[in-house]
Amino acid sequence: EAQVTQNPRYLITVTGKKLTVTCSQNMNHEYMSWYRQDPGLGLRQIYYSMNVEVTDKGDVPEGYKVSRKEKRNFPLILESPSPNQTSLYFCASSSGTSGGNEQFFGPGTRLTVL
Amino acid sequence: GENVEQHPSTLSVQEGDSAVIKCTYSDSASNYFPWYKQELGKRPQLIIDIRSNVGEKKDQRIAVTLNKTAKHFSLHITETQPEDSAVYFCAAKTDRGSTLGRLYFGRGTQLTVWP
Numbered sequence: 040e041a042q043v044t045q046n047p048r049y050l051i052t053v054t055g056k057k058l059t060v061t062c063s064q065n066m067n068h069e070y071m072s073w074y075r076q077d078p079g080l081g082l083r084q085i086y087y088s089m090n091v092e093v094t095d096k097g098d099v100p101e102g103y104k105v106s107r108k109e110k111r112n113f114p115l116i117l118e119s120p121s122p123n124q125t126s127l128y129f130c131a132s133s134s135g136t137s138g139g140n141e142q143f144f145g146p147g148t149r150l151t152v153l
Numbered sequence: 154g155e156n157v158e159q160h161p162s163t164l165s166v167q168e169g170d171s172a173v174i175k176c177t178y179s180d181s182a183s184n185y186f187p188w189y190k191q192e193l194g195k196r197p198q199l200i201i202d203i204r205s206n207v208g209e210k211k212d213q214r215i216a217v218t219l220n221k222t223a224k225h226f227s228l229h230i231t232e233t234q235p236e237d238s239a240v241y242f243c244a245a246k247t248d249r250g251s252t253l254g255r256l257y258f259g260r261g262t263q264l265t266v267w268p
Contacts, residue, residue: 070254079162081242081260082197089254097255098154129196133254141187142256144196 041066043145045130051151052120060115060148062130070133070140071113072097073105075126076147082129088113120152155180157245159259166233167267174262176243177225185246186219186226187256192239200241201228233266240264 043064052058064071072087074097084097088107102124104116113132117124130145156179166172178186187202203210203217203226210217214233219226230237243259 072256074258079260081159082258084255084257087255140185141199141202144198146196 041143043130043132043143045128045145045148047148048146049149051153053153054121055119058117058120058150060117060128060130060150062113062115062145063111064113064132064143065111066132066134066143067110068132068134068143069110070142071107072131072142073103073113073115074129074131075099075124076129077126085115085128120150122152124150125152126150154255155183155245155247155257157243157257157259159243159262161262162260163263163265165265165267168233168235170233172230172233172237172264172266174228174241174243174264175225176227176245176259177223178245178257179224180245180247181221181224183245183247183257186217187244187246188217188228189242189244189258190239191242191261197242230264233264235266235268238264238266 046061069090073085074082083099085103086105088094128148131142133140133142159176184205189197190200191197201215201217203219214231216229240261242261244256246256
């Protein structure tokens with residue numbers, strides 16, 4: 040089954056404790072992206088990647104890191120989480136960068152930073 | 154970069170009525186406009202999309218219209234049903250240079266359909 044997976048789905052952590060949220064897709068998609076969703080603010084892009092070893096900042100990259108060593112994986116790293124990073128996070132992928140390419144979303148990761 | 158504005162932020166309609174959600178965009182190079190539906194506790198899922206060379210597209214009770222000159226596009230849902238209740242997001246995608254492939258989202262519209 041074609042899908043985007045994220046782990047963990049739920050995470051409660053404390054300020055400053057490094058964490059990684061994994062994202063994997065099995066559709067051979069070039070483009071992958073991370074969003075955070077907060078009430079009233081919609082989906083804001085954190086980082087995106089157009090292919091292996093190619094990543095770029097989105098609109099809200101501060102406090103996050105990403106890497107794209109393999110085509111299928113795009114982990115999101117919070118080196119020193121803070122309470123303002125409490126949010127719902129979505130990973131997404133699509134087959135290309137130009138034209139109309141449906142973006143498929145993962146199930147989401149609900150992160151709470153205490 | 155692109156700026157997508159979406160209105161209204163909340164919309165309540167009676168079952169059977171029509172619902173319209175409107176979005177504007179700023180970058181004339183944007184050429185792909187998808188709409189996503191997000192049910193409570195679920196991930197956003199594509200429901201319909203339109204490309205810049207088309208003015209209107211329909212899929213059963215859902216239609217999207219695009220006015221490139223005015224840089225706005227709209228989602229129309231007819232004969233609404235309670236299961237249409239969800240948050241709807243519009244988005245725009247550009248092929249321009251440094252923002253190639255990025256999808257810019259509106260802030261969402263919470264649609265509630267009352268039985």
